[in-house]
Amino acid sequence: MLMRPMDTGLKIRMSPPLGLYTIVNMFRNQHTVVVQNENVEDITYDNPDIVGIMVSLDVLPRAAEIARPFRERCIPVVAGGVHITTASQTVPDGLFDTLCIGAAEGTWPDIMNDLKHGQLKPVYRCSPNFTGSDIIPPAYDLIPTDKYLYTNIMHTSRGCPFRCDFCYNSFGGHRYMHREIDDVVSEIKAIGRRHIMFIDDNFIGDPAWTRQLLQAITPLNIRWNAAVSINVATIPGMLDLMLESGCQGLFIGFESINAASVGSVHKIQNDRTRYEEAIREIHNRGIMINASFVFGLDEDTPEVFKQTLDWIVEQRIETVTSHILTPYPGTKLYNQLEAQGRITTTDLSRYNTAHVVFQPKRMTAEQLIEGYLWIYRELYSWKNILRRMPRNPRQRLAYLNFNIFYRKWGRWTDRLCRLVTYRRIGLLAERLSRYL
Numbered sequence: 001m002l003m004r005p006m007d008t009g010l011k012i013r014m015s016p017p018l019g020l021y022t023i024v025n026m027f028r029n030q031h032t033v034v035v036q037n038e039n040v041e042d043i044t045y046d047n048p049d050i051v052g053i054m055v056s057l058d059v060l061p062r063a064a065e066i067a068r069p070f071r072e073r074c075i076p077v078v079a080g081g082v083h084i085t086t087a088s089q090t091v092p093d094g095l096f097d098t099l100c101i102g103a104a105e106g107t108w109p110d111i112m113n114d115l116k117h118g119q120l121k122p123v124y125r126c127s128p129n130f131t132g133s134d135i136i137p138p139a140y141d142l143i144p145t146d147k148y149l150y151t152n153i154m155h156t157s158r159g160c161p162f163r164c165d166f167c168y169n170s171f172g173g174h175r176y177m178h179r180e181i182d183d184v185v186s187e188i189k190a191i192g193r194r195h196i197m198f199i200d201d202n203f204i205g206d207p208a209w210t211r212q213l214l215q216a217i218t219p220l221n222i223r224w225n226a227a228v229s230i231n232v233a234t235i236p237g238m239l240d241l242m243l244e245s246g247c248q249g250l251f252i253g254f255e256s257i258n259a260a261s262v263g264s265v266h267k268i269q270n271d272r273t274r275y276e277e278a279i280r281e282i283h284n285r286g287i288m289i290n291a292s293f294v295f296g297l298d299e300d301t302p303e304v305f306k307q308t309l310d311w312i313v314e315q316r317i318e319t320v321t322s323h324i325l326t327p328y329p330g331t332k333l334y335n336q337l338e339a340q341g342r343i344t345t346t347d348l349s350r351y352n353t354a355h356v357v358f359q360p361k362r363m364t365a366e367q368l369i370e371g372y373l374w375i376y377r378e379l380y381s382w383k384n385i386l387r388r389m390p391r392n393p394r395q396r397l398a399y400l401n402f403n404i405f406y407r408k409w410g411r412w413t414d415r416l417c418r419l420v421t422y423r424r425i426g427l428l429a430e431r432l433s434r435y436l
Contacts, residue, residue, distance in 0.1 A: 004354035006376050008410035012039040013422050015153045015197075019054050019081065021138035023104050027112065028139060038066075040147040045069050050115055052108075053096070054081040057328055058352040064095040071097065076120055078111060080104065087330030088123070102126025103158070105136050132157065132177040137187045149417070149426035152193040156184050156213060160201040162229065164255075165265040165332040166294065166325060176202075178209050181216050188220060195248075195430045198226035207235050218245040227251040229269045233278035239285050248398070249288040249318070257311050258304065261297035265333065279315050286392050288318040288399065295375075296325035296368050298361040305371035309378050313387050318399050319407075320379050323353035324372050325360075380407045401429055 004011075017037055024033045036043050043066060051070050055063045060083060067077040080100030084091065088099050098120055100107045106126030114120050135158070143151050159176035160167070188196055203226035204210045217224075223246045230252050232238055242250075256262050259272035282289055293308060312320055327334035327343065328351065337343055342359040350357055354372075356365040363371075378384055385403045390396055405413045417425045 004352060005373060006354075006407070006410075009414040010149060010406060010410050010417070013148055013417070015150050015199075016138075016143045016148050017054055018138045018153065018155065018199075019104060020052070021140070021143060022136055023052060023108055024142055025136055025139040026105065026108060028142070031112075035142075037147075038062075040144075047073070048075060050111075051075060051077045052100070053077060053079050055079050055083050056081060057083040057087075058349050060091070060095075060348050062349070067096055076115065080107070083328075083330075086328065090329045097122070099123050103130055103135075105134050106130040130177075132179045133183075135177075135179050135183070137183070137190070140191055145423045146421040147423075149422045149429070150197060151423075152191050152195055152430070153197045153199050154184075154187055154191065155179070155200055156198055156203065157200045157205055159205070161205045162202070162267070162269055164267045165336070166327070167331065176205050178206055181209075181213050184213060185216050185220070188217065188222065193430070194222055196222055196224045198224060200227060202227065202229055204228045204232050204235065204238065207238065211238070211241060214241045214245040220246075222246050223248050225249045225251070227253075230254065230271075230275070230278055231269045233281045234274070239281055239287070243285045243287060247287055249290060250282065251290040251292065251321075253292040255292065255294045256297055256300070256304070257308055258297075258299055260299040261304075264298045276315065279317070283316070283390075283392075286394065288390065288395055290319040290321060291317045292321045292323065294323050294325050295372055296356070296358075296360050296363075300360070301362045302367045302371060305375045309375055309384075312379065313384055316388050316390060318388065318390060318395070319402050322372060322375060324356055324368060325358070326351050326353045326355075327358055382408075405429075 017035070020035045020037075024035060027033050034048070048070075051067070053063045053066060063079060067079070070077050076097040078098040078100050079091070079096040084099050085101050088101055091099065098111065099122065100111065101123065103126045107124040111120070111124055135155075137154075140151065145151050157176065157178040161176045225248055228250050232242075232250065232252075253267075253270075254275065255265070255267055255270065257272070257275070262270045262272055279289065291312065295304060295308075325333075327337045334343070337358050343357065344359055344365070345357045347357075356368050359365065360368050380403060385400075385408070388399075388403075390399050413425065
């Protein structure tokens with residue numbers, strides 16, 4: 001994968017690819033299934049009966065390179081993942097033998113059956129009847145834990161009910177579905193850790209269901225983090241229930257402090273007039289915030305970077321993840337920019353939210369990339385780390401741990417992980433978080 005300017009080895013070794021380990025769990029009793037993650041190990045080009053590659057947009061060129069030696073030996077290669085599901089029509093012919101569109105659980109049984117009978121098809125689509133009860137958990141026990149910071153990650157749902165223009169979920173093929181609560185509880189117990197990272201697109205996609213889940217996990221006495229939409233603060237009693245069940249931090253897509261910019265991509269769940277109130281409600285419960293921002297929206301001007309930095313510091317937002325607006329093929333945003341002639345490169349390896357691949361409306365491409373890099377440097381300067389220090393003393397250890405050892409000194413921490421294993425450092429970070 002093409003590393004972003006602020007990334008270190010910690011990013012690519014953060015967690016294992018759960019999608020691949022789901023396929024392992026589906027077939028482990030009938031076949032020998034081997035997972036190879038090029039981010040953490042070299043690929044061995046041996047002679048399997050079939051190869052599956054999980055593809056996001058920016059790794060499509062590399063996925064094609066990996067597929068080629070297998071296909072030259074007549075070993076069928078199946079491509080799946082978020083990009084294939086969203087924009088299969090943009091995948092050039094001849095890169096792969098088969099495209100897998102949708103959930104692995106709803107496609108791979110047919111793929112393996114057809115392979116057995118020598119009748120592999122060029123495209124497999126997940127049935128529209130697929131539901132959350134059909135979701136299969138990953139094979140956690142087969143994950144090489146020393147190679148990753150965290151393996152205590154899981155999905156409680158898939159998809160998102162909202163359709164923001166720049167998001168993969170704006171494509172009609174992505175459906176929101178939640179899992180059976182008993183299955184989620186069983187999976188938490190199987191992971192066997194006191195801290196869980198829920199990696200759903202939106203943990204509160206169905207608030208009534210989320211309430212039931214939080215009530216069910218409260219007796220487990222775990223600590224957890226999740227990604228939610230900003231309207232979490234407007235759902236009566238939700239934050240209190242989150243706190244009671246062990247919530248430590250929430251990843252929230254603010255995207256912009258400019259109401260016009262938010263509106264330009266139809267992020268209807270974000271009410272800019274209530275941002276500060278939502279932050280107060282979350283902070284008053286001792287829950288930290290990882291805020292996501294997107295720069296380069298049509299209403300953004302060069303002043304947006306300084307304005308956003310000042311606002312983040314004023315609100316004492318604990319951690320920030322920033323992105324350059326990226327028009328993924330298959331999304332409403334891509335279709336809009338393509339129609340306007342504003343797509344400036346077809347080099348898909350640059351579509352990773354750290355490069356400018358379109359012509360911004362109210363600033364130059366150079367101003368956008370420079371501002372994006374500037375705000376990262378400023379946010380994680382010693383001055384602004386100290387200025388954003390949480391008022392709640394119990395949060396400060398976890399706050400400093402992330403801001404210093406993951407962001408500011410990430411390369412040093414990565415070297416330490418290579419010496420003592422990523423798992424040990426991840427466990428240390430988890431223990432520190434228990435002081436919250």
